[in-house]
Amino acid sequence: MSLSRPKRAPVALPGLGLSLGITVTWLSFIALIPLIALVIRAGSLGWHGWLDAISGERVWLSLRLSFGASLMAATLDTLAGLLIAWVLCRYKLPGQAFWDVLVDLPFALPTAVAGIALTALWVPGGFLGRMVAPLGWKIAFAEPGIVVALAFIGLPFVVRTVQPVLQSAEKELEEAAESLGASPSQVIWRVVLPTLRPALLTGFALAFARAVGEYGSVIFICGNIPMKTEITPLLIVSRLEQYDYAGATALATIMLALSAVILALLQVLQSGRRLALR
Amino acid sequence: MIRILLTFLAMAWLTLMVLAPVVIVLVEALSAGVGAWWQAVSDDETRTSVALSLKIAAIVVPCNAVFGVAAAWSLARFRFPGRSLLLALLDLPLSVSPVVSGLVFVLLFGAQGWFGAWLQAHDIQIIFAVPGMVLATAFVTLPMIARELLPLLESQGDDAELAARTLGASGWQVFWLVAFPRMRGALAYGVLLCTARALGEFGAVSVVSGHIRGQTDTLPLHVEILHNEYHFQAAFAAASLLLLVGVATLLLRRLHTTEAGR
Numbered sequence: 001m002s003l004s005r006p007k008r009a010p011v012a013l014p015g016l017g018l019s020l021g022i023t024v025t026w027l028s029f030i031a032l033i034p035l036i037a038l039v040i041r042a043g044s045l046g047w048h049g050w051l052d053a054i055s056g057e058r059v060w061l062s063l064r065l066s067f068g069a070s071l072m073a074a075t076l077d078t079l080a081g082l083l084i085a086w087v088l089c090r091y092k093l094p095g096q097a098f099w100d101v102l103v104d105l106p107f108a109l110p111t112a113v114a115g116i117a118l119t120a121l122w123v124p125g126g127f128l129g130r131m132v133a134p135l136g137w138k139i140a141f142a143e144p145g146i147v148v149a150l151a152f153i154g155l156p157f158v159v160r161t162v163q164p165v166l167q168s169a170e171k172e173l174e175e176a177a178e179s180l181g182a183s184p185s186q187v188i189w190r191v192v193l194p195t196l197r198p199a200l201l202t203g204f205a206l207a208f209a210r211a212v213g214e215y216g217s218v219i220f221i222c223g224n225i226p227m228k229t230e231i232t233p234l235l236i237v238s239r240l241e242q243y244d245y246a247g248a249t250a251l252a253t254i255m256l257a258l259s260a261v262i263l264a265l266l267q268v269l270q271s272g273r274r275l276a277l278r
Numbered sequence: 279m280i281r282i283l284l285t286f287l288a289m290a291w292l293t294l295m296v297l298a299p300v301v302i303v304l305v306e307a308l309s310a311g312v313g314a315w316w317q318a319v320s321d322d323e324t325r326t327s328v329a330l331s332l333k334i335a336a337i338v339v340p341c342n343a344v345f346g347v348a349a350a351w352s353l354a355r356f357r358f359p360g361r362s363l364l365l366a367l368l369d370l371p372l373s374v375s376p377v378v379s380g381l382v383f384v385l386l387f388g389a390q391g392w393f394g395a396w397l398q399a400h401d402i403q404i405i406f407a408v409p410g411m412v413l414a415t416a417f418v419t420l421p422m423i424a425r426e427l428l429p430l431l432e433s434q435g436d437d438a439e440l441a442a443r444t445l446g447a448s449g450w451q452v453f454w455l456v457a458f459p460r461m462r463g464a465l466a467y468g469v470l471l472c473t474a475r476a477l478g479e480f481g482a483v484s485v486v487s488g489h490i491r492g493q494t495d496t497l498p499l500h501v502e503i504l505h506n507e508y509h510f511q512a513a514f515a516a517a518s519l520l521l522l523v524g525v526a527t528l529l530l531r532r533l534h535t536t537e538a539g540r
Contacts, residue, residue, distance in 0.1 A: 013439055014449030016356045022348035023364070026341070030416050031371050034382035037392060041385050080291045087288035091281055099289070101528055105296050108524035108531075110478025111376075112498040113517040116505050117299035120306055120514075127302065128294065152295055184280070213375025215481035216498070220505065233377040237485060240381065245390050252378045259373045267366060 035256070042253040045246055053250035058227055059235065063254070066232040069143060070211035073150030077207040078200055080151075081158025088159075089166045103159045106152050111216025118149050119220040141223030146231065149217045154207030161203040162196060169195050202269050209262040213255060303521050306514035318515035326492050327500035328519070334408070334483075334496065335476040338416045342472055346423025347465065351457070353424075354431035355439075371420040379417045380485025383410055406488030411496065414482040419472045426468030427461055434460060467534045474527040478520055 042050060053059075084103065093099055106114065122129045122139040129139055139145045169192075177191045178184075193200075215233040222229040230238075232251060239248040308315050318324065353365060371379065385391050387404040397404060404410045442456045480498040487494040495503060497520060504513035 013355050013436060013443065014452060016352060016358070019348040019352040020356075020358070022345060023352050026345040027349075027364075027367065027420070030413065030420055032367065034386055034417070035370070035374075037386050038378070038382045080288075080295075083284060084288045084292060087285050091285055093285065093289070097532070099292060101532055102292050102296050104528055104531065105300065105524070108474065108528045109300070110480060110498050110520045110524065112480040112501050113303060113478070113520050113524075114299060116501065116513055116517060117303045120302050120510070121298055128298065148295075152299065155296065209373050213373075213378070215375065215377050215484075220502075233375050233481070236377050236381060240384065240485065243390070245385065245388070248381055249385065252375075252381050255375045255378050259370070259375070259378075263366065263369060263373050 038249060038252060038256065041245075042249050045250060049246065050250050050253075053247045054254065058230070059232075059251065061227050062230050062232045062235045065143065065146070065230065066212055069146045069150055069231070070208050072147050073154055073211045074204050074208035076147070076151045077154040077158045078204045081155055081203055081207075082162055082196070082200060084155075085159045085162040085166055089163060104156050106154075107156050111153065111214070112220075114152060114217040115149065115220035118145070118152060118217065122148060122221065140221050141225075141229065143229060145221040145223075146218055146229065149221050150211040150214060153214060153217055154211050157206035157210060158200070158203030161206065162199045165196055165199040198269060202266060205262055205266055205269065209259060209266075212258060300521065300525075303514055303517050306510060307518040309514075310511050314511060315515045315518070318512040319519060321512070323492055323495075324497075324500060324512075324516050327495050327497045327516075330408070330411075330494070331477050331496040331498075334412050334415050335473050337412050338419060338476050339469055339472050341416060342419055343423050343465065343469055345420070346425075346427055346468055346472075347461070349421075349424040350427035350431050350461070351453075354428055355436055368421045368424060371417050372422075376418060376479070376481025377485055380414045380482040382417075383413050383486050405486055406490065406494060408494065410486035411483050411494065414486045415476050415479050418479050418482050419475050422472040422475060423465065423468035426464045426471065430461060430464045463534070467531070470527060470530055474523055477523055 045053060087093065088096070088100060088103075109117075119126075119140055121127050122145055124130070124133055124138070124140070126140070132139060137144065139148060173195075174187050174191055177187045182190065213233060214231075215237070218231055219234055222231065222234070224230060224234060226238075232255065236248045236251050236255075239245075239251070307318075349368065353361060353368075384405055387393055387397060387410060389398065389405075391405070404413070438460070439452050439456050442452045447455065477496075478498055479496075480502070483496055484499055484502070487496070487499055489495060489499060489503065491503070497516060501513050501516045501520070504510075504516060
C-alpha cells in the first residue's frame with residue numbers, strides 16, 4: 001500500500017500542476033463559487049432579514065416535517081437495512097444475486113420515477129394502499145407517504161455500509177461466545193451489535209442526509225398541502241416560483257449548513273472507523 | 279425458526295418497498311397494451327425530451343470525466359497542503375439537497391441574480407434554458423467519476439508510473455501509455471454511473487428549467503408534466519425508459535464488481 005511506504009520526495013511523477021489546476025478550476029466554477037454566492041446572498045439579507053425569512057409557522061412546520069420524517073425514515077432504514085444485510089450475509093437466500101441487486105435499485109432509479117411509482121402503489125385505490133385502507137391508514141398524500149418515499153431512497157445506504165463489516169466480522173467470535181454459553185440474544189447484543197455500531201451510525205447518517213434534502217420522490221406522494229405535507233425543499237421551490245428569492249435563499253442556507261454538519265460528522269465517524277480497523 | 283422468520287421479513291420488506299415500485303411502473307406503462315406504450319414513448323414531446331436529456335448528458339459527462347481523471351490523479355498521486363480539504367469539498371455536491379443545487383444557479387444567473395442584469399443586456403439566457411440545466415446537472419454529478427477512480431489509483435500505487443518515468447518516458451507518455459490503460463475500466467464504470475445519474479436528475483434540473491414544454495423539459499421533467507396532467511399511462515411509459523436505464527446500470531455494476539473481485 002502506498003500509505004505505509006516510507007515517504008520520499010515526490011519528484012518523479014508529472015502533472016501535479018495541470019491536474020490540480022483542472023480540479024480546482026472546475027470544482028470552483030461548478031460548485032464552490034455558486035455555493036459561496038448562496039452564502040453571500042444570504043448574508044446580504046442581514047441577520048434580521050434572514051430571521052424574518054425563516055420565521056413563520058409555515059417554515060417551522062416544514063422544517064419539523066422534514067426532520068421528523070427523515071429521522072423516522074432513517075430509523076426504519078437502519079432496522080430494515082440491518083435485517084437485510086444480516087440475511088444476505090449469513091443465510092443463503094433462494095435467488096441471492098437477485099435480492100442483492102435489488103438492494104441497489106433505489107440508487108439507480110431516478111427520483112421522479114420512484115415518486116410516481118410509490119404514489120401509484122399507495123394511493124387509496126392502489127395495490128398497497130387498498131390493503132392498508134381497511135386499517136384506516138392513509139399513506140399517500142399524508143405524512144406516512146413521505147416516510148415511505150424517504151425510506152425507499154435511503155435503504156441502500158444502510159445495507160451497503162453494514163454488509164462489508166458483517167462480511168469481514170469474524171463468525172468465530174459469535175461461535176466462541178455461543179460455545180462459552182451465551183444465549184442468542186446475548187450474542188446479538190454483546191458481540192454482533194457492538195461491532196456493527198459505527199457502520200449502523202454511518203448508514204443512518206447517510207440515509208438521513210439524503211432524506212432531508214430529497215425532493216423528486218416525495219413531491220408526488222406528499223400531495224403538497226401547505227402547512228401539512230410540505231417538506232422544506234418543496235417550500236424552497238414554491239418560494240422560488242413566487243420570485244421570493246430572499247426567502248428561498250434563507251431556507252437554503254439552513255439546508256446547506258445541515259449538509260455540512262452531517263458531512264463533517266461522517267468524516268469523524270469514518271476516520272474513527274479507520275482507526276478502529278488498524 | 280428464527281432464521282426462517284428473519285429471511286421472510288427481509289424478503290417481504292424488499293418485495294413491498296423496493297420491488298413493488300418497479301413492477302408497478304411496468305404494469306402501469308403496459309396497462310393499455312404494448313401498442314399504447316409504444317405510442318407514448320414515440321410521441322413527439324417524449325422524443326424531444328429524450329433528445330434534450332441525452333444532449334445535456336453528452337455535455338456534462340465528458341467534462342466531469344476530465345475533471346474526474348484530473349482530480350483522481352492529483353489527489354491520489356500527490357500530497358500537498360489543502361489536500362484533505364479538497365477531498366471533503368469533493369463530496370459536498372453529493373450531500374447538498376438537489377433543490378439547493380438548482381437554486382445556487384438561479385441566484386447567480388436568474389433575472390434577480392448577480393449576473394442577471396448583464397446577461398439580460400447581452401441577451402444571454404442561462405436560467406430557464408439549456409445552459410442552466412447543464413450547470414445544475416454538472417453540479418449534482420460532479421464527483422461521481424472522481425469517486426470511482428480515486429480508490430483505484432490509491433490501491434494501485436505509483437510504482438509502474440515511476441518506473442516508466444525512470445526509463446525515460448515523458449509526462450504524457452507516462453499518462454497515456456501507463457496510467458490511463460490501468461484506469462480505463464474504472465473510468466468506463468464511472469462514466470456509466472455519471473451518465474445514468476445525469477439522465478435521471480430531477481430536482482436540481484427542475485428548479486432551473488422553467489418547465490417550458492418542448493424546450494426545457496428533460497425526460498424526468500416530462501414524466502412529471504404528464505403525471506400532473508393525469509396522463510398516467512403515458513407518464514409511466516416515459517418512466518419505464520428511465521427504469522430501463524437504471525436497471526441496465528445495476529446489471530453492468532454487477533458485472534463490473536464481479537470482474538473486479540476476480
